[in-house]
Amino acid sequence: MKKIFTILGIAALSTMNAQSFTATYDFEGTPPPTTGAVAGAGSSNIAAGNFTTTGYTQTSTGNRFAHSNAPTAASPDLAKYLQVTITPNAGVSLSVSSVTFRSQRSGTGPRSYVVRSNADSYAANLPASISPANAELEVVGTNEFHFVNDCSSCTGQNGNTLTTAISNVTTPVTLRFYFYGAEATGGTFSIDDVIITGTATTGALGTSENFRTKLNLVKNTFVKSDEITFGADVKDVKVYNMMGQVVKSASVKENGTVNVSDLSKGNYIVTGTVNNEPVSQKILKD
Numbered sequence: 088m089k090k091i092f093t094i095l096g097i098a099a100l101s102t103m104n105a106q107s108f109t110a111t112y113d114f115e116g117t118p119p120p121t122t123g124a125v126a127g128a129g130s131s132n133i134a135a136g137n138f139t140t141t142g143y144t145q146t147s148t149g150n151r152f153a154h155s156n157a158p159t160a161a162s163p164d165l166a167k168y169l170q171v172t173i174t175p176n177a178g179v180s181l182s183v184s185s186v187t188f189r190s191q192r193s194g195t196g197p198r199s200y201v202v203r204s205n206a207d208s209y210a211a212n213l214p215a216s217i218s219p220a221n222a223e224l225e226v227v228g229t230n231e232f233h234f235v236n237d238c239s240s241c242t243g244q245n246g247n248t249l250t251t252a253i254s255n256v257t258t259p260v261t262l263r264f265y266f267y268g269a270e271a272t273g274g275t276f277s278i279d280d281v282i283i284t285g286t287a288t289t290g291a292l293g294t295s296e297n298f299r300t301k302l303n304l305v306k307n308t309f310v311k312s313d314e315i316t317f318g319a320d321v322k323d324v325k326v327y328n329m330m331g332q333v334v335k336s337a338s339v340k341e342n343g344t345v346n347v348s349d350l351s352k353g354n355y356i357v358t359g360t361v362n363n364e365p366v367s368q369k370i371l372k373d
Contacts, residue, residue: 106287107129108132114280133287153276155272159272165209170263173285175258182253182287184365185283186213188282194274195270218246254367315345316342324358
Protein backbone atom coordinates (compact mmCIF):
# COMPACT_ATOMS: atom_id res chain seq x y z
CA MET A 88 0.00 0.00 0.00
CA LYS A 89 2.87 2.32 0.78
CA LYS A 90 4.35 1.83 -2.71
CA ILE A 91 1.01 2.61 -4.36
CA PHE A 92 0.70 5.82 -2.35
CA THR A 93 4.21 6.91 -3.38
CA ILE A 94 3.48 6.32 -7.08
CA LEU A 95 0.22 8.26 -6.87
CA GLY A 96 1.99 11.11 -5.08
CA ILE A 97 4.67 11.40 -7.74
CA ALA A 98 2.05 11.32 -10.50
CA ALA A 99 0.07 14.11 -8.87
CA LEU A 100 3.18 16.20 -8.46
CA SER A 101 4.22 15.78 -12.09
CA THR A 102 0.92 17.06 -13.47
CA MET A 103 1.17 20.48 -11.86
CA ASN A 104 3.19 23.48 -12.99
CA ALA A 105 3.32 26.65 -10.89
CA GLN A 106 4.75 29.59 -12.82
CA SER A 107 5.41 33.08 -11.54
CA PHE A 108 4.23 36.31 -13.16
CA THR A 109 4.33 40.04 -12.64
CA ALA A 110 1.79 42.52 -13.96
CA THR A 111 3.28 46.03 -14.15
CA TYR A 112 1.34 49.25 -14.67
CA ASP A 113 3.72 52.18 -15.28
CA PHE A 114 1.12 54.64 -16.66
CA GLU A 115 3.84 56.05 -18.89
CA GLY A 116 2.33 58.60 -21.29
CA THR A 117 -0.16 61.47 -21.60
CA PRO A 118 -2.90 60.53 -21.13
CA PRO A 119 -1.53 57.62 -19.10
CA PRO A 120 -2.31 54.16 -20.49
CA THR A 121 -4.17 51.96 -18.02
CA THR A 122 -2.99 48.64 -19.46
CA GLY A 123 -0.53 46.37 -17.72
CA ALA A 124 2.55 44.59 -19.05
CA VAL A 125 2.65 40.96 -17.94
CA ALA A 126 5.96 39.09 -17.70
CA GLY A 127 7.23 35.80 -16.36
CA ALA A 128 6.67 32.13 -17.14
CA GLY A 129 3.06 32.33 -15.96
CA SER A 130 2.17 35.37 -18.07
CA SER A 131 0.39 33.34 -20.75
CA ASN A 132 -1.94 31.81 -18.16
CA ILE A 133 -3.51 35.02 -16.85
CA ALA A 134 -5.07 38.21 -18.21
CA ALA A 135 -4.25 41.54 -16.58
CA GLY A 136 -7.18 43.94 -16.93
CA ASN A 137 -7.03 47.72 -17.30
CA PHE A 138 -7.13 50.04 -14.32
CA THR A 139 -10.50 51.78 -14.03
CA THR A 140 -11.91 54.65 -11.96
CA THR A 141 -15.18 54.78 -10.05
CA GLY A 142 -16.34 57.91 -8.23
CA TYR A 143 -13.13 59.93 -8.58
CA THR A 144 -12.35 62.46 -11.32
CA GLN A 145 -9.31 61.63 -13.44
CA THR A 146 -7.04 64.60 -14.14
CA SER A 147 -5.07 65.37 -17.29
CA THR A 148 -1.75 64.67 -15.56
CA GLY A 149 0.48 62.31 -17.51
CA ASN A 150 2.81 59.48 -16.47
CA ARG A 151 0.76 58.48 -13.43
CA PHE A 152 -2.86 57.56 -12.69
CA ALA A 153 -3.97 60.87 -11.14
CA HIS A 154 -7.37 61.92 -9.76
CA SER A 155 -9.25 64.41 -7.62
CA ASN A 156 -12.56 64.36 -5.72
CA ALA A 157 -11.41 62.11 -2.89
CA PRO A 158 -13.61 62.26 0.24
CA THR A 159 -12.55 64.50 3.11
CA ALA A 160 -13.95 62.01 5.63
CA ALA A 161 -11.58 59.94 7.78
CA SER A 162 -12.84 56.66 6.34
CA PRO A 163 -13.16 55.31 2.79
CA ASP A 164 -16.16 56.04 0.62
CA LEU A 165 -16.88 52.57 -0.75
CA ALA A 166 -18.37 54.09 -3.90
CA LYS A 167 -15.04 55.71 -4.83
CA TYR A 168 -12.05 53.58 -5.83
CA LEU A 169 -9.45 52.66 -8.42
CA GLN A 170 -9.75 49.06 -9.58
CA VAL A 171 -7.83 46.37 -11.45
CA THR A 172 -8.59 42.68 -12.07
CA ILE A 173 -6.31 39.71 -12.75
CA THR A 174 -8.12 36.78 -14.38
CA PRO A 175 -6.77 33.21 -14.61
CA ASN A 176 -7.29 31.24 -17.79
CA ALA A 177 -9.60 28.24 -17.71
CA GLY A 178 -7.98 25.40 -15.79
CA VAL A 179 -5.49 27.71 -14.09
CA SER A 180 -5.23 28.43 -10.36
CA LEU A 181 -4.17 31.97 -9.50
CA SER A 182 -2.24 33.12 -6.42
CA VAL A 183 -1.41 36.77 -5.69
CA SER A 184 1.46 37.15 -3.23
CA SER A 185 2.24 40.87 -3.22
CA VAL A 186 1.40 44.28 -4.64
CA THR A 187 3.73 47.28 -4.60
CA PHE A 188 3.08 50.79 -5.86
CA ARG A 189 4.07 54.45 -5.74
CA SER A 190 1.71 57.05 -4.28
CA GLN A 191 1.54 60.83 -4.50
CA ARG A 192 -0.68 63.66 -3.26
CA SER A 193 -0.96 67.40 -3.69
CA GLY A 194 -0.82 69.71 -0.69
CA THR A 195 -4.58 69.32 -0.17
CA GLY A 196 -4.92 65.78 -1.46
CA PRO A 197 -5.94 62.73 0.57
CA ARG A 198 -3.69 61.65 3.46
CA SER A 199 -4.92 58.05 3.77
CA TYR A 200 -5.52 55.08 1.50
CA VAL A 201 -6.20 51.35 1.74
CA VAL A 202 -6.43 48.42 -0.65
CA ARG A 203 -9.03 45.65 -0.50
CA SER A 204 -9.90 42.61 -2.60
CA ASN A 205 -12.96 40.71 -3.74
CA ALA A 206 -11.73 37.65 -1.81
CA ASP A 207 -13.79 38.86 1.17
CA SER A 208 -16.13 41.17 -0.77
CA TYR A 209 -13.88 44.18 -0.01
CA ALA A 210 -14.51 43.91 3.73
CA ALA A 211 -10.96 44.13 5.13
CA ASN A 212 -7.83 46.09 4.25
CA LEU A 213 -5.06 43.96 2.79
CA PRO A 214 -1.98 43.60 5.05
CA ALA A 215 0.10 46.74 4.49
CA SER A 216 3.72 47.69 5.13
CA ILE A 217 6.30 50.23 3.99
CA SER A 218 9.20 48.40 2.37
CA PRO A 219 11.77 49.74 2.09
CA ALA A 220 11.15 52.20 4.90
CA ASN A 221 10.16 55.72 3.84
CA ALA A 222 9.94 58.57 6.35
CA GLU A 223 7.14 60.15 4.30
CA LEU A 224 4.85 57.13 4.67
CA GLU A 225 3.52 55.05 7.54
CA VAL A 226 0.94 52.37 8.26
CA VAL A 227 -1.60 53.27 10.93
CA GLY A 228 -4.74 51.71 12.34
CA THR A 229 -5.60 48.45 10.60
CA ASN A 230 -3.40 48.38 7.51
CA GLU A 231 -4.04 52.01 6.49
CA PHE A 232 -1.35 53.78 4.48
CA HIS A 233 -0.84 57.38 5.58
CA PHE A 234 1.21 60.34 4.32
CA VAL A 235 3.18 61.55 7.35
CA ASN A 236 4.12 65.11 6.46
CA ASP A 237 2.49 68.20 4.99
CA CYS A 238 3.93 69.24 1.64
CA SER A 239 3.80 72.12 -0.81
CA SER A 240 5.55 70.55 -3.80
CA CYS A 241 4.74 66.91 -3.07
CA THR A 242 6.61 64.13 -4.84
CA GLY A 243 5.79 60.47 -5.42
CA GLN A 244 6.62 58.05 -2.61
CA ASN A 245 7.81 54.47 -2.92
CA GLY A 246 7.47 51.66 -0.41
CA ASN A 247 3.74 50.90 -0.46
CA THR A 248 3.66 47.11 -0.09
CA LEU A 249 0.76 44.69 0.28
CA THR A 250 0.86 40.98 1.07
CA THR A 251 -2.10 38.72 0.46
CA ALA A 252 -3.27 35.21 1.26
CA ILE A 253 -5.11 34.90 -2.05
CA SER A 254 -4.02 31.41 -3.00
CA ASN A 255 -4.94 29.03 -5.83
CA VAL A 256 -8.26 30.56 -6.81
CA THR A 257 -9.82 29.83 -10.19
CA THR A 258 -11.88 33.04 -10.37
CA PRO A 259 -10.78 36.63 -11.11
CA VAL A 260 -9.01 38.59 -8.37
CA THR A 261 -10.02 42.26 -8.15
CA LEU A 262 -8.15 44.90 -6.15
CA ARG A 263 -9.65 48.25 -5.15
CA PHE A 264 -7.62 51.26 -4.01
CA TYR A 265 -9.53 53.69 -1.76
CA PHE A 266 -8.13 57.18 -1.12
CA TYR A 267 -9.70 59.42 1.56
CA GLY A 268 -9.01 62.03 4.23
CA ALA A 269 -8.44 64.79 1.66
CA GLU A 270 -7.86 68.32 2.92
CA ALA A 271 -10.00 69.55 0.02
CA THR A 272 -12.02 67.70 -2.60
CA GLY A 273 -10.03 69.52 -5.30
CA GLY A 274 -6.80 68.07 -3.95
CA THR A 275 -5.20 65.48 -6.22
CA PHE A 276 -3.64 62.07 -5.72
CA SER A 277 -2.18 59.33 -7.88
CA ILE A 278 -0.74 55.84 -8.03
CA ASP A 279 2.12 54.77 -10.26
CA ASP A 280 4.42 51.81 -10.97
CA VAL A 281 1.95 49.23 -9.67
CA ILE A 282 3.47 45.73 -9.65
CA ILE A 283 1.30 42.70 -8.92
CA THR A 284 3.24 39.50 -8.26
CA GLY A 285 1.92 35.96 -8.10
CA THR A 286 1.83 32.48 -9.60
CA ALA A 287 -0.36 30.74 -12.14
CA THR A 288 -0.62 26.99 -11.67
CA THR A 289 -1.71 24.68 -14.46
CA GLY A 290 -2.48 20.98 -14.29
CA ALA A 291 -4.60 18.69 -12.19
CA LEU A 292 -4.77 20.65 -9.00
CA GLY A 293 -8.18 19.51 -7.82
CA THR A 294 -7.49 21.31 -4.52
CA SER A 295 -5.52 24.42 -3.65
CA GLU A 296 -2.42 22.54 -2.55
CA ASN A 297 0.07 20.35 -4.36
CA PHE A 298 1.51 17.05 -3.17
CA ARG A 299 4.84 18.48 -2.10
CA THR A 300 3.13 21.07 0.08
CA LYS A 301 0.99 18.44 1.77
CA LEU A 302 4.03 16.28 2.42
CA ASN A 303 6.34 18.98 3.78
CA LEU A 304 4.16 21.62 5.38
CA VAL A 305 1.14 20.75 7.53
CA LYS A 306 0.57 17.15 8.63
CA ASN A 307 -2.88 17.67 10.15
CA THR A 308 -4.89 19.85 7.76
CA PHE A 309 -8.00 19.13 9.88
CA VAL A 310 -6.95 20.67 13.19
CA LYS A 311 -8.83 19.10 16.10
CA SER A 312 -6.17 19.33 18.83
CA ASP A 313 -5.66 23.13 18.83
CA GLU A 314 -2.16 22.60 17.38
CA ILE A 315 -0.88 22.62 13.80
CA THR A 316 1.79 19.94 13.33
CA PHE A 317 4.44 20.46 10.67
CA GLY A 318 6.12 17.79 8.56
CA ALA A 319 9.44 19.56 8.00
CA ASP A 320 11.63 22.41 9.20
CA VAL A 321 9.62 25.45 8.14
CA LYS A 322 10.87 29.03 8.21
CA ASP A 323 8.72 32.15 8.38
CA VAL A 324 5.45 30.35 9.13
CA LYS A 325 2.41 32.59 8.83
CA VAL A 326 -1.22 31.69 9.41
CA TYR A 327 -3.71 33.89 7.53
CA ASN A 328 -7.44 34.14 8.07
CA MET A 329 -9.68 34.31 5.02
CA MET A 330 -9.54 38.11 5.09
CA GLY A 331 -5.81 38.02 4.44
CA GLN A 332 -4.80 39.01 7.99
CA VAL A 333 -1.82 37.33 9.68
CA VAL A 334 -3.10 35.75 12.90
CA LYS A 335 -0.05 33.63 13.81
CA SER A 336 3.64 33.60 12.91
CA ALA A 337 6.51 31.30 13.87
CA SER A 338 9.39 29.14 12.67
CA VAL A 339 9.21 25.44 13.48
CA LYS A 340 11.24 22.23 13.30
CA GLU A 341 10.00 18.98 11.77
CA ASN A 342 7.14 17.59 13.89
CA GLY A 343 6.98 20.93 15.69
CA THR A 344 3.65 22.56 16.47
CA VAL A 345 1.99 25.97 16.56
CA ASN A 346 -0.81 26.46 19.07
CA VAL A 347 -3.99 27.89 17.53
CA SER A 348 -6.36 27.42 20.45
CA ASP A 349 -7.18 31.12 20.43
CA LEU A 350 -8.35 31.07 16.80
CA SER A 351 -11.99 30.69 15.84
CA LYS A 352 -13.21 27.62 13.98
CA GLY A 353 -12.95 27.88 10.23
CA ASN A 354 -10.57 27.88 7.26
CA TYR A 355 -7.07 29.35 7.35
CA ILE A 356 -4.10 29.42 4.99
CA VAL A 357 -0.65 28.47 6.28
CA THR A 358 2.43 29.68 4.41
CA GLY A 359 6.13 29.15 4.98
CA THR A 360 9.46 28.23 3.41
CA VAL A 361 10.62 24.62 3.16
CA ASN A 362 14.08 23.95 1.70
CA ASN A 363 14.11 27.52 0.34
CA GLU A 364 10.83 26.91 -1.50
CA PRO A 365 7.70 28.94 -0.61
CA VAL A 366 4.76 26.67 0.14
CA SER A 367 1.18 27.15 1.30
CA GLN A 368 -1.71 25.01 2.45
CA LYS A 369 -5.29 25.49 3.51
CA ILE A 370 -6.35 24.06 6.89
CA LEU A 371 -9.64 23.70 8.72
CA LYS A 372 -9.72 24.35 12.46
CA ASP A 373 -12.48 22.46 14.22
